[in-house]
Amino acid sequence: MFQNRVIMLADFDYFFAQCEELRNPAIRDKPVVVGVYSGRTEDSGAVSTSNYIARRYGVKSGIPIFLAKRNLEGTDAVFFPVDHDYYGQISDHIMQILSTYVSSFEQVSIDEAYLDVTLQTEGNFEKAYLYAQRIKQDIKVQVGISLTIGIGPNKLVAKIACDSQKPDGLTLVRPKEAVGFLAPLPADRLLGVGKKTFVRMEQMGIKTIEDLAKFDVQRLIEVFGKTLGLYFHNAANAIDNEPVVEQGDAGSISKIGTLKQDTRDLELLLQKTDELVETVYQEVTEKGYSFKTVSIYAVNVDLVSKSRSFTLEQPVKEKEVIKRNVRVLLEKYLAESSLDVRRVGVRVSGFRKEQPQQKQLSSFFG
DNA sequence: GTATGCTTTCGGC
DNA sequence: TTACGGCCGAAAGCATAC
Numbered sequence: 001m002f003q004n005r006v007i008m009l010a011d012f013d014y015f016f017a018q019c020e021e022l023r024n025p026a027i028r029d030k031p032v033v034v035g036v037y038s039g040r041t042e043d044s045g046a047v048s049t050s051n052y053i054a055r056r057y058g059v060k061s062g063i064p065i066f067l068a069k070r071n072l073e074g075t076d077a078v079f080f081p082v083d084h085d086y087y088g089q090i091s092d093h094i095m096q097i098l099s100t101y102v103s104s105f106e107q108v109s110i111d112e113a114y115l116d117v118t119l120q121t122e123g124n125f126e127k128a129y130l131y132a133q134r135i136k137q138d139i140k141v142q143v144g145i146s147l148t149i150g151i152g153p154n155k156l157v158a159k160i161a162c163d164s165q166k167p168d169g170l171t172l173v174r175p176k177e178a179v180g181f182l183a184p185l186p187a188d189r190l191l192g193v194g195k196k197t198f199v200r201m202e203q204m205g206i207k208t209i210e211d212l213a214k215f216d217v218q219r220l221i222e223v224f225g226k227t228l229g230l231y232f233h234n235a236a237n238a239i240d241n242e243p244v245v246e247q248g249d250a251g252s253i254s255k256i257g258t259l260k261q262d263t264r265d266l267e268l269l270l271q272k273t274d275e276l277v278e279t280v281y282q283e284v285t286e287k288g289y290s291f292k293t294v295s296i297y298a299v300n301v302d303l304v305s306k307s308r309s310f311t312l313e314q315p316v317k318e319k320e321v322i323k324r325n326v327r328v329l330l331e332k333y334l335a336e337s338s339l340d341v342r343r344v345g346v347r348v349s350g351f352r353k354e355q356p357q358q359k360q361l362s363s364f365f366g
Numbered sequence: 367g368t369a370t371g372c373t374t375t376c377g378g379c
Numbered sequence: 380t381t382a383c384g385g386c387c388g389a390a391a392g393c394a395t396a397c
Binding site for chain 2: 293307
């Protein structure tokens with residue numbers, strides 16, 4: 001029908017902090033910091049998001065809250081604890097509006113979504129640019145939130161286009177421009193290229209996406225295997241056929257909590273994990289899942305995190321199975337470590353949806 | 367030999 | 380003399396299956 005797809009990535013700007021600005025517009029010209037408070041001491045916790053004014057003071061996602069306070073001393077900065085329910089409501093509202101603009105929609109997180117607007121724009125990138133302006137304006141008027149949109153011929157290019165200019169950005173990369181747009185960027189900007197892979201690539205003389213695009217495919221396949229080698233070659237040449245599709249449910253459910261005080265006492269740890277198991281189990285049950293893998297997670301006093309997991313032969317759905325395995329995994333972990341634990345977590349994954357009946361099987365045999 | 371699955375760690379938000 | 384969340388999927392490195 002059309003020569004190319006038109007894909008957008010919409011990313012809500014500094015989302016949690018912008019939600020707080022929306023709730024209380026008087027703070028818009030102040031540094032705004034949203035953090036997760038662990039409850040241990042007054043300022044124990046970490047920054048989740050901050051607005052761009054706070055970022056000028058080096059206050060960004062992940063740093064300790066007390067450090068953020070220190071950096072912002074003498075300013076009229078305001079701090080908030082995360083209010084996930086409120087941000088979720090605003091996110092749902094925006095997502096609902098966005099989804100009316102597209103033929104395919106894929107929410108990737110609370111503040112990001114891919115839009116396939118090929119039909120709506122008739123495959124025309126000039127129309128797409130105007131269309132994106134309209135979408136941004138509509139969200140601004142209806143919800144009061146600004147967002148950044150990247151437009152490209154596929155998800156890969158749309159994502160990198162989006163990253164290139166924010167907040168309140170709109171970046172268009174036409175099909176003809178895509179290869180040149182990616183060319184100067186470091187190869188690790190591609191999904192699938194982590195630290196180790198990037199080092200291996202550098203050793204092969206590959207630093208930029210352009211280097212990767214020009215590299216002999218056969219040799220890429222020899223080094224990284226057929227699947228990855230071909231994927232790298234295509235991605236570097238701005239070829240990506242991943243469709244925009246509604247995401248299924250998450251692949252894992254986990255709960256993590258910070259202990260009142262550090263300990264390596266099994267029973268004290270179990271007190272905390274039992275609480276976490278209750279919440280995890282409730283969610284798993286609501287979704288009607290069976291699960292195959294149980295994991296524990298521990299952050300030691302040195303802030304290094306460790307995990308242990310166990311996969312069952314068959315999917316099961318009993319709370320007792322989680323509890324039993326959490327105990328075994330904690331025992332195993334404590335035997336291997338000598339440090340006190342600061343935070344613990346429980347994770348279950350490997351979900352199967354409960355099959356209420358076996359109708360599907362008949363077609364398989366029929 | 368390549369694909370898939372499992373475990374642990376990493377990193378983005 | 381420090382200091383620091385909670386989640387998720389991706390990445391990495393093996394082991395085993397096909």
